[in-house]
Amino acid sequence: MGSTEEKQPAGKGRPTSRDVARLAGVSHTAVSFVFNGRAEGNLSPATQERIRQAAAQLGYRPDPVARGLRRRRTAVIGLVTDEIASSPFAGRLLRGAMETAWDSEHLVLTVDSGGDPAKEDAAVAELLDRRVDGIIYAAFSLRRVRVPEGLHRTHSVLANCVPEDDSLPAVIPAERAGGRTAARLLLEQGHRRIAHVGGLDDIASVERLRGFRDALRAEGITVPKEWVVRTGGEISGGHEGALRLLDGVPADRRPTGVFCYNDRVAAGVLHAATRLGLAVPEDLSVVGYDDQEHMAAHLSPPLTTVALPHRAMGEAATRLLLDAIDTGKTPPATVRRLACPVISRASVGPAPIR
Numbered sequence: 001m002g003s004t005e006e007k008q009p010a011g012k013g014r015p016t017s018r019d020v021a022r023l024a025g026v027s028h029t030a031v032s033f034v035f036n037g038r039a040e041g042n043l044s045p046a047t048q049e050r051i052r053q054a055a056a057q058l059g060y061r062p063d064p065v066a067r068g069l070r071r072r073r074t075a076v077i078g079l080v081t082d083e084i085a086s087s088p089f090a091g092r093l094l095r096g097a098m099e100t101a102w103d104s105e106h107l108v109l110t111v112d113s114g115g116d117p118a119k120e121d122a123a124v125a126e127l128l129d130r131r132v133d134g135i136i137y138a139a140f141s142l143r144r145v146r147v148p149e150g151l152h153r154t155h156s157v158l159a160n161c162v163p164e165d166d167s168l169p170a171v172i173p174a175e176r177a178g179g180r181t182a183a184r185l186l187l188e189q190g191h192r193r194i195a196h197v198g199g200l201d202d203i204a205s206v207e208r209l210r211g212f213r214d215a216l217r218a219e220g221i222t223v224p225k226e227w228v229v230r231t232g233g234e235i236s237g238g239h240e241g242a243l244r245l246l247d248g249v250p251a252d253r254r255p256t257g258v259f260c261y262n263d264r265v266a267a268g269v270l271h272a273a274t275r276l277g278l279a280v281p282e283d284l285s286v287v288g289y290d291d292q293e294h295m296a297a298h299l300s301p302p303l304t305t306v307a308l309p310h311r312a313m314g315e316a317a318t319r320l321l322l323d324a325i326d327t328g329k330t331p332p333a334t335v336r337r338l339a340c341p342v343i344s345r346a347s348v349g350p351a352p353i354r
Contacts, residue, residue: 015060017060020060021051024051024053030043074131075105076108076132077136078111078124079110080123081138082114082115082120082140083140092293093159104322115140121148125149135156136156137151137156137158138160142160142175143203145162145163157324160173160313162335172336173313174339176207178207179208179210181340181342184215185342186257186287189348193257194227196228196229197237197261199231199233200233231265246278251352256352257285257286257351259289262290266305267295267299270299270301281350282349285347288303290305291308291343296345299347302346307343312338
């Protein structure tokens, strides 16, 4: 056999499978077997390894376009979002989707519509024209959504939303279970006087509050109506709600624990507690929701919270889509709920003795 250098292709163009075959001393068909997943039973392990080493030496990668044409696939999936680009959680969901797709040799082509239905329809049409293998539609906040026109023409999965017509599979957070988890964090520390602050007119708010009530009801605790303070989802709402609950109220009549709709609301509650001279968690324990990046861990004290599984949603939706692409079967239009994990920090402590 000649030297390795003698077998390397001339020129600086992109190496081809025929170059790999020459360097490895095998047929072009053998190289195709290795990179099309047909080597087992056709080639010995030693031959397969020789081909892979030759490919690595040359820097060869299979042509995804040619391979896609043979398999009638493009190895690209689309990801259409509403307003997720402005969300502090967008990166987590996108990373989960992209890395899962990459592990299966797929790329993700992302389009953000800004919440414009016409742009969503156009985005789906453009992705279909580019012959993507499937599409994920992801929403900024958990809600029922209109399914963009054209989404039913390919394999499709929803993330962090559910379809109005229940026609497609969806992956969402287990919000009610998350509300139960938040309440139990306080119950396990001996708190029995627990309030809820914040909330919007959306599925997440309703489900979190239901879970919160579930957990307290299981312990025989009824939440006073005035201790469920619906003040929105921002820091100002948390501050306003906490003042309503705590300002001027004797210690033996105010809550010792507060479950907040989200971390921004919790930040407002912490600010109000400081203004009123209440120590957290010695006088008041506070639980947030979301584990908002660059915020929850940096509050004073750092916030104990229930995290939304954004990365896991991106991963699960992508796996579900890739399974449908591989099998050619449309998954059932069911809703998969992912657990919301606890992130324990310093804002929850034992109930004060009064």
